Amino acid sequence: MSRRDRKKRQVLATLVDVTMKLFIEKGFEETTISEIATTADIGTGTFYNYFHSKEDLLKYVLAKKLDDTKDSLEDLNHSSMSPPEKIAQILLTIGKIFKENQQLFNLCNHHLALMGPPHGTEFRDILVNMIQEGQKNGDFRNDIPIEMITELFMGLIKSAITSHSKIPFEKNLSCKLSLFMNGLLEK
Template sequence: MDRRQRKKLQVQKSIVDVAIKLFIEKGVDETTVAEIMEGADFGIGTFYNYFQSKEDILKYALAEKISEVKRSLEELNQSSANPPQKISQLLLILGKIFEENQQLFKLYRNQSLSPIQPPHGPEFRDFLVNVIREGQENGEFRVTIPIEMVTEMFMGLIQSAITSRSLIPFQENLEYKLDLFLEGLTEKK
């Protein structure tokens, strides 16, 4: 990446960071492009070199988080971890990203924007199916449970932790659910 491209990315990141902060403080509708650009220390015209609307900023920020999940998936896929470890790491990665970005996800949902390919899209599903299949072939996971049921339960874990009304902190809640899930999935020896 050359110097000009790095500078463009820095400007874009600055605009996004200021905008998200203002969106969280004031709301998307109540935040103006002028306020965003004043906070980022750029002219209003610069905004339109990068984004067409405030909603585009939300889409961009969410797409960045999805890319982060996909990179983590690729790293995990290349790792030497066994299937139970991969399932655990995957859930904890997703939980961490959700926990760190709850306000961004809430903003996006509240705007009723058109869906962006979620992190549990085809690549995610393929990864999960392959890990489960590998675990079943290695005798680490029960073969009596269909893969479709395991993937459905896994996604339910994430949703359950996200919507939990428990007083247990989010990450700890997720870890308890993961233990229960793996206990039922692993082959008894």
């Protein structure tokens, strides 16, 4: 990697770090691009060499996090675990990632007009693959359409993430996973 490329990566990483800190400390609306550039020790024009707006930077950070999540889920999909173990682990992995990045996801929900899941079909494809494997192996029921199982699973994730219950997040997730798996497993 050339010196110039290393410098670009360094500036990008600094921009992301500084901006996210400012968003969390001051709020999205209150943080200006000029303030971001000053704090990152770059010119305002340099900010625009990387991003068109604060929203673009926020989308970039979200996309990076979703790419990292997708990579983790792909590794899980190709693991030697049984389909029920994979389904359980996928939920726990997503839950952990959400908990670790809750401020980022809250910012995105409030300031980006996200229509549906921002990860496209990749996550659904991984989940469908796991369900098909489980049905083929006789681990999961075959009388429930895959579309319904994936819809319920996505609803379970959303329910745990948006829950206002006083039950701690991990326990909430674990209980919902148990309910889901008991209905999915072949008896």
